Amino acid sequence: MLTMKDIVREGHPALREVAEEVALPLSESDKKTLSDMLQFVKNSQDPDLSEKYHLRPGVGVAAPQLGIKKRMLAVHFEDLKGTLYSDGYVNPKIVSHSVEQTYISTGEGCLSVDREVPGIVPRHKRITVKATTLDGAEVKIRLKGYAAVVFQHEIDHLNGIMFYDHINKETPLTPPENATPCD
Ligand SMILES: O=CN(O)CCNC(=O)c1cccc(Cl)c1Cl
Numbered sequence: 124m125l126t127m128k129d130i131v132r133e134g135h136p137a138l139r140e141v142a143e144e145v146a147l148p149l150s151e152s153d154k155k156t157l158s159d160m161l162q163f164v165k166n167s168q169d170p171d172l173s174e175k176y177h178l179r180p181g182v183g184v185a186a187p188q189l190g191i192k193k194r195m196l197a198v199h200f201e202d203l204k205g206t207l208y209s210d211g212y213v214n215p216k217i218v219s220h221s222v223e224q225t226y227i228s229t230g231e232g233c234l235s236v237d238r239e240v241p242g243i244v245p246r247h248k249r250i251t252v253k254a255t256t257l258d259g260a261e262v263k264i265r266l267k268g269y270a271a272v273v274f275q276h277e278i279d280h281l282n283g284i285m286f287y288d289h290i291n292k293e294t295p296l297t298p299p300e301n302a303t304p305c306d
Pocket residue numbers: 180181182183184185188227230231232233234235272273276277280
C-alpha cells in the first residue's frame with residue numbers, strides 16, 4: 124500500500140515537470156499504480172487507517188506526487204451537494220472552462236507541501252474534462268465549484284504547477300474580481 128513515504132515533496136523535479144501521456148489501454152503496471160493511488164486517497168480519509176499509517180488526509184493524488192511522470196490522477200471526495208467522485212483518470216484534459224472563477228475560502232493544501240501556504244487560489248468555476256477512467260472508459264465530465272477546484276489542483280500537478288503558483292503575491296487574501304467562493 125502507498126504511504127506518506129511514497130509522496131515526493133517540494134524540490135523533487137517530478138513536481139515541476141510536465142508529465143507524459145500514458146499509453147492506452149493501460150498496462151497492468153499502470154493500472155496497479157492508479158488503483159493504488161485511489162486506495163491511498165481513500166485510506167487517507169479513513170480514521171483508523173490514516174492514524175495507523177500516519178496518512179495526511181487528501182481528496183486526490185497525482186502520479187508526479189509519487190515521482191511518476193505520467194498523466195494519471197485519482198480522486199475520492201464528495202462535493203457540497205453530496206455527489207461522490209471516486210475514480211482514477213488517465214490523460215485528463217480540460218477541454219473547456221468558464222470565464223468565471225471560484226476558490227476555496229480557506230485556501231488549498233498539498234501532500235507534497237509540508238507547510239501552510241495561506242492565500243486564495245483562483246480557479247475556473249466550471250470545467251469540462253475529457254479523460255479515460257481506471258476501467259478504460261472514455262468520459263467527458265462537467266464539473267463546477269469544489270469538484271472543479273479539486274480536479275484543477277490535480278491536473279496542475281501533471282503540468283508541474285503547484286497551488287501556490289496561483290496565489291497573488293501582493294494581495295494573497297483578496298479574492299479576484301469575478302470570483303465567488305465554492306464553499
Ligand atoms: O494533489 C493532491 N494533494 O496534494 C492532496 C492534499 N490536498 C488536498 O486534498 C486538497 C486540500 C484543499 C484543497 C484542494 Cl483543491 C486539495 Cl486537492
